[in-house]
Amino acid sequence: MTTTADRAASPGSTEGLRRRNTSIVLRSLRQLGPATRAELAKRTGLAKATVGVIVAGLEAAGAVTEIERSGSVAAVRGRPGTPVSLSGHRFLGIGLELNVDYVAVAVLDLSGQTRLSATRPVAAPGDVTALLELAAWARGQVSGNGEILVGGTVAVPGLVRGDNRTIDWAPNIGLSGAGLAEDVEAVLGCPVAVLNDANCAAYAEAHHGAATDTDHALYLTGTVGIGAGIVDRGDLIRGAVGFAGEVGHMPIGDSTALCGCGRRGCWEASIGLYAVLAKVGLPELSTPLATAAAVAAAAASDPRVTAALEEVGRDVGLGVAMLTSVLDPAVVVLGGYFVPLGELVLAPARAALDARLASAAQHRPELRLSTLGIEAAAMGAAEQSFADVFSGDLELV
Secondary structure, eight states: OOEEOOTTSOTTSHHHHHHHHHHHHHHHHHHHOOBOHHHHHHHHOOOHHHHHHHHHHHHHHTSEEEOOOTTSOOOOTTOTTOOEEEOSSSEEEEEEEEOSSEEEEEEEETTSOEEEEEEEEOSSTTOHHHHHHHHHHHHHHHOSSSOEEEEEEEEESSEEOTTSSOEEEOTTTTOOBSHHHHHHHHHHSSOEEEEEHHHHHHHHHHHHSTTTTOSEEEEEOOSSSOOEEEEETTEEOOOSSSOTTOGGGSBOSOTTOBOTTSOBSBTHHHHSHHHHHHHHTOOOOSSHHHHHHHHHHHHTTOHHHHHHHHHHHHHHHHHHHHHHHHHOOSEEEEOTTHHHHTHHHHHHHHHHHHHHOSOTTSOOOEEEEOSSGGGHHHHHHHHHTTHHHHHTSEEOO
16 A cells, blocks of 8 residues: 655655665666666666565565566566566556646556546636546546556646645636645545646656657647746756746737736737637637647638738747747647647747747757647646655655
């Protein structure tokens, strides 16, 4: 059974050292894949005997399992040369996203494999009831065979405090406080955190999607709101109080455009999904991806739609140029509705980016489309549900 670690325990104590060493082994298996006990000792710098004790405990808990080497005869249980890998059968993390026009869920196992994912449209922004119903459905789908939910995380489009529970400002969904975390905890029966949606999506793209091959990535959401997630060497950069990446309200684009926050001239008021629909004169459909696909289809025969998307792309490129000058990312991943629009937005964005960078010596980041779809934030939230496991703050043994 999972137990919450004593966070007040000294890191140098025997118990603290054991938890730290266990988390090192878990991270090694997750990041670098299966290994024998001897290989784990080399990877981690831990003594072979220490690794053996840790692996035995994790195996008894159902967190790791021995596997057969490819092309070898059947493994003998306990043989030192037998590789072990993380097991996907028992421990699960659940990620949820609450957005303006949809809710989403993803369930990952300890090995990082997706066990379940789904998206549902909602009738009103910030529909908590729809989110709770989706959470209950997902829990029912993955429970019943001894599985344990180690934690849950809800991704929201807004500012979330460093306690990973309290929403400070989320104008597009109209929520604040810690009530959302408490409501979801009551449904899932496990600890629940709340994080910014762009941060969750950025983490997912860095570990599963379009930015797995780089250490320095910037992710831009493509929904009604525009947010950014910053990843450096696999870790999120959240700033002093956790609010880094709130780029949608930078003064870029049409200075007269009214934003959902009540001000004018915000970036998302020029490049957010509602802004795009207003420019092209098309209605919103069931999801941002379906809506954007319809816009892309219209652009194929209507030059006015193409011209409007070129304007959106220029504003995207202008904002990316400013962020590049500050953050110097190697890759910028555009998610959400940007994906179906593809080169209709990317081409003018690249041109604007080139024109706005101050010097030819500056690195121009590669603009890429998300490979994870609209469920990127939910997947990243599910990954974040394992954060305490891989840090040693939550025990599996």
